[in-house]
Amino acid sequence: MTAGFNLRSLGPMVGAAVLPAGMLILVGLMVIPVSPLILDISFVANIMVSLAILMVALSAAKPLDFSSFPTVLLLATLFRLALNVASTRVVLVHGHEGTASAGHVIEAFGQVLIGGDYVVGLFVFVVLMIINMVVITKGAGRVSEVSARFTLDALPGKQMAIDADLNAGLLSPEEAKARRVEVATEADFYGSMDGASKFVKGDAIAGLLILFVNIVGGLILGIFSHGLSFSEAGATYVTLAIGDALVAQIPALLLSIAAASIVTRVTSPLNLSDQIGSQFASPQVWMAVGAILFILGLVPAMPQMLVLPAAAIALGLGWHLKRAAAEIAAAPEPVAAAPDPHHIDWADVSDASACQLEIGYALVALVDERKGAPLMGRITGIRKQLSKELGFVVPAVKVSDDLSLPGNVYRISVAGVIVGEDEVYPNEMLALDSGDLVTKVAGRACKDPTFGLDALWISKALQNDAIAAGYTVVDPATVVATHLNNSIVGSASDLFGIDDAQALIDNLKIHYPQLAQNLSPQNYALPRIASLCKSLLIERVPLRDFRKIAEAMVSLASQQLGEADLVEAVRQRIGALIVQTIVPSRMPLPVVTFSPEIEMLLNQAVRANPGAEWPFEHGMAMKIIGEVGQAVEPLLLQTRSFALVASPICRSALSRLVRATFPDVAVISYLEIPATKATEIVATIGGEVPRLTRDENAQMEDELHEN
Incomplete structure (x- = not known):
């Protein structure tokens, strides 16, 4: 041995x-x-x-x-x-x-x-x-010199193209690394060949x-x-x-x-x-060569015993290539072997698609290319637009038909979880009640799948009448696309992972290398960066300006904050980014505030249960949600942009509570509003504890003291 x-x-x-x-x-x-x-x-x-x-x-x-x-x-x-x-x-x-x-x-x-x-x-x-x-x-020396010059000049562009494909999700990090190595090797090779050609000459x-x-x-x-x-x-x-x-x-x-x-x-x-053989396999080429040689062979001064046989060989080769091409074209398509019904593949038990849209058999026309595939074009546009808005590449949406679904039903899944399901009628139109109708039209009553508004399914012949009556009329493909868009936005955190965090850091390295070097892995591990980004996406804070988020994280690195505290501290440093997602920069920020009594009670509940996911007692939580609903529902019906403002102490817990019922309401703290941003109070929640009786209030205070 x-x-x-x-x-x-x-x-x-x-x-x-x-x-x-x-x-x-x-x-x-x-x-x-x-x-x-x-x-x-x-x-x-x-x-x-x-x-x-x-x-x-x-x-x-x-x-x-x-x-x-x-x-x-x-x-x-x-x-x-x-x-x-x-x-x-x-x-x-x-x-x-x-x-x-x-x-x-x-x-x-x-x-x-x-x-x-x-x-x-x-x-x-x-x-x-x-x-x-x-x-x-x-x-060879001249070709080597030109190739080396062009390869070296094109090197920065190739590197940028690789980074762009990586950020767009077209390449995995391993594939991008291999491509970078190949590009660098190619530049070294042609540079070496430029010098090696001098060896041959010498x-x-x-x-x-x-x-x-x-x-x-x-x-x-x-x-x-x-x-x-x-x-x-x-x-x-x-x-x-x-x-x-x-x-x-x-x-x-x-x-x-x-x-x-x-x-x-x-x-x-x-x-x-x-390569040469495949490019010289054209029958037209050899037919032309044979014809020209035959004409030359008819010239009296030409050696006809040599030229005419060469013409015959060229014509014969062209005829043979033409016949072979015809046989290949006429050959039947190979029949694929029937799948083994007892064989189970990984594709049968797993699906790599993060976003899925399953449709019933009656909705296949919406994705049929022979009929224009109106839904597919909208899905592509949604994915591109959301990628720009959210700041990371939204994965492709897999569209498939499901015979187990009723004919007009569609189902939206994100990360394996069903986040939306409803039905549309491909040969009808959806008329949304705008709230200011001149008259009514006949149709099938329903709710808008995306926003829950009152609506009617009407025939296409009534479209103009519905518009004249004050309805907002949309086609079925738009209904599904809008529902899909809203579902992806609401589940963006489930689509974001460690690979996406790495892509953000790689893009940061290109434009801000020192910032990227101080961010990871020096101060933050990649999973922690991904976790913070997911927390921001849960509250619909986009990552498109990741540089400011990274700068905030680097500035907080020395404080050794916990996960929840780090998120809140980063939010306070990027408050301007958060506010501009709610209202344009030149407009004042409409805010809904709490009365001092309620805010004090919320802060006491959080202090009594530090770190708790749900620090509020159930009865208290239900009453707060009721008061919030009374304040924000009129604003939501008016489609006004606003923010619910609370103390930094209770903001995170309050956001989780409100988000469960009103996912579109942004909850921010006072410290996230820039000092130069004007605000406008559009509603105040309660002047006292939200309609609690004296006994209920005393009971809650006793519970807080006991905790």
Whole structure:
């Protein structure tokens, strides 16, 4: 067991030592004389490595699939230059012994590939150098330079696009992180390729200089050191020099092609061969090519025995591609396998949709795209508008039909809880009683699903008559959309979670990095930030100006407040934001206040039960709700904007009490009203304890003292 463990632990160490060992071998080839056999093995390995690099470059779907290419290109170039140095030493030292003195690979390239004529070999090498340097290397270098410049210029925009998609809910935090890493890697890659292209160009120039050194040095040594004639020295040393240059130049040409193919790639799910094949698979292209070749073949001066068969091949290929495309189009759609009735998937027992709208079969026309889907367009608009108003991305609403519902019934669910259910009639209109009717119209009496107003379902033929009579007439899609809008606003806190809190912080980091750094995780954990945001949303305080909320939290961090106290303290610091959601900035704030006696009683109840969710005794709570109802119901019927103002001590508990009956009534404290904001008292609740008898009042005071 110990031995096995040691062997496995040596694996990473051996892998980490390969690259340094390879660099030492490269240096050794440059300074230590090697035998011709080692040279032959190294030349073959060089060709093999170059071919492998070319194959990987051609099979990559996008440039980043071969992100190590710049480093690999550097190492391959160093390997080839080290072989050039080693082969130059062998050629100059042992070249007088014959063409086999530098190894069989150089001899083969020097005799077989150039046909035994070193002058021809010299021209072949010059042509390869021109192709490599002037065409491939120069073009690849220019593409690398432009790509690096454009990629670096586009980097800030790509980062902002990722952040925008993250804030819009199109990406998860993990996906956004992976996209940021990919964008940064892409910028590094093209920047490295811009420099790596200089390796290829420098390698080509070095090959030309090494050829000149081998020829001139060989002639000098052969004539003056070894007593060879000029022709003998030229035949031997020039052949060896050209063979050595070609052995190095062919792998260099392969690497240049690999570099050019990498930097000219366009991102695609296919590799290069499949991508080219799919784009040349058009039958019209080959039909046109065949027709043009056929016309050229009819020209008397053309070699018709070559041109006409080529035209026939092109026409045949086009006909074959056209027939294959027709067969694919006529093929029947694959029949999906019937689901196993005994198989239960997670989708059958859970639903990831936070908002759901279920409709009966008679309401399917409201979401049918063939009939314009009037409801779907309104739902999309509601989601966008609420996302702006609430300050976080409202999740998509899943609309589905439910055969268990009656035909005209719809049901709204938020976070798995049914928050609204009613019925609409798709072929009728809803006429709302405005309270100032000229006359009555015939219809089916009902209540407005959203606000509970008196209304009638009337036929579409009576729409104009109802409008003339003073009714407000709306279509069924608007009724459902308005109910959905109000349900989402009332349940916004259930839609907000830790991921949404993280999205707010990430967006804060972009524009206010120091504020975000001091907010989380330095002073507040992410769950606590999410909890505070949910508490604000419960009382319909939007998060669209999260910067001010974050500043308030940071300023309160040193006080070590509890959850409830932190919410109240933050509310006092963002009072201007809260007030502007109730009334425009230039208008005075209409307020409903409590008499001093009632407010004192409320404060005493909270002090007697600190931290209690419901500190008010039941009888007292019912009487307070009754008095609040008498004061606010006329204002609600007039659709007036106002706030119920109370002491900071009892505001939170009073808000919970009032919210259960009057969810649209905002309860704020005196400290949340800015000093510069004018107020207007529109009602006062009670001049005494809310209609309590003397005995009931004494009993409550006794209970408070006992507690």
